[in-house]
Amino acid sequence: MNQAVSMHVASQSARSRSETAAFLLMVAFLVVAPSVIYPLFLMKVLCFALFACAFNLLLGYVGLLSFGHALYFGWASYVSAHAAKVWGLTPELAILAGAATATVLGVIAGSLAIRRQGIYFAMITLALAQMMYFFAIQAPFTHGEDGIQAVPRGRLFGLISLADPMAMYAVVVVIFLACFMLIYRIIYSPFGEVLKAIRENEPRAISLGYKTDRYKLVAFVLSATLAGVAGGTKAIVFQLASLTDVYWAMSGEVVLMTLVGGLGTVFGPAVGAFVIIAMQNYLAAFGQWVMVIQGSIFVACVMLFRRGIVGEIANLLRIKL
Secondary structure: OHHHHHHHHHHHHHHHHHHHHHHHHHHHHHHHHHHOOOHHHHHHHHHHHHHHHHHHHHHHHHOOOOOOOHHHHHHHHHHHHHHHHOOOOOHHHHHHHHHHHHHHHHHHHHHHHOOOOHHHHHHHHHHHHHHHHHHHHHOHHHOHHHOEEOOOOOEEOOOEEOOOHHHHHHHHHHHHHHHHHHHHHHHOOHHHHHHHHHHHHHHHHHHOOOOHHHHHHHHHHHHHHHHHHHHHHHHHHHOEEOHHHOOHHHHHHHHHHHHHHOOOOOOHHHHHHHHHHHHHHHOHHHHHHHHHHHHHHHHHHHHHOOOOHHHHHHHHHOOOO
């Protein structure tokens, strides 16, 4: 018994060291990167990395596949853009307004969706997202296909001008790291352990007395809220909210980012977001061949990295990331 406990403690210590080292490496990269990589590209990566991490909280740790996460990302983007441009809110309040909208939508959609499992859950989330997509086309304040343009970045807390790209980058980095650490804390909390138990064997979790529907709903709402933070931040960074943000393809894109990076890993979604956004950005010069090249790369990832990029690296090094 003592030997088993000591082995568990040693395993936990090794995991903590490897994840701390990976986190410090990521922070160092974010500090150095603007000197060699275009800051606007990095900000786009960070927004989508947060979106993917939020999605991974639901799929990777609860086992719920949502095909409608663009609903929270996109509508938070719209509300944040509208709040900043029309209501004149400061950027932090505009982002909070978008996150609050995503929370409300998450409660409504989650309450309906968690009544089903598997493909039925996925289809309900997709149907709800598409309903809101068509509403976005018709709603006056979204401006249809034109979207909400020329969104002012404003002044953070009314003091710091975000017109400066480096100031905006610093804010995005802080938001990403704060949300990333929150997700990490959720994953390794007692609440997170229950989520993993539900993912592995929900009937057993129910037999142990856990009200699994409540846990799944809370996880769903947390995931939606964090996706909303990503969407609101993206609207302020790019000064634009458009139909692309709420379209079903955006939901598919975040699934792809999570799978490429490593499903159920802490750092995988961030790496997957970097890979996908880099491909979209740097392969654009190939025109119509972009889809063929992307498809070939995805097939290679599926064949060579079945656990995702980070999952395979962690398995190779026998560590947990």
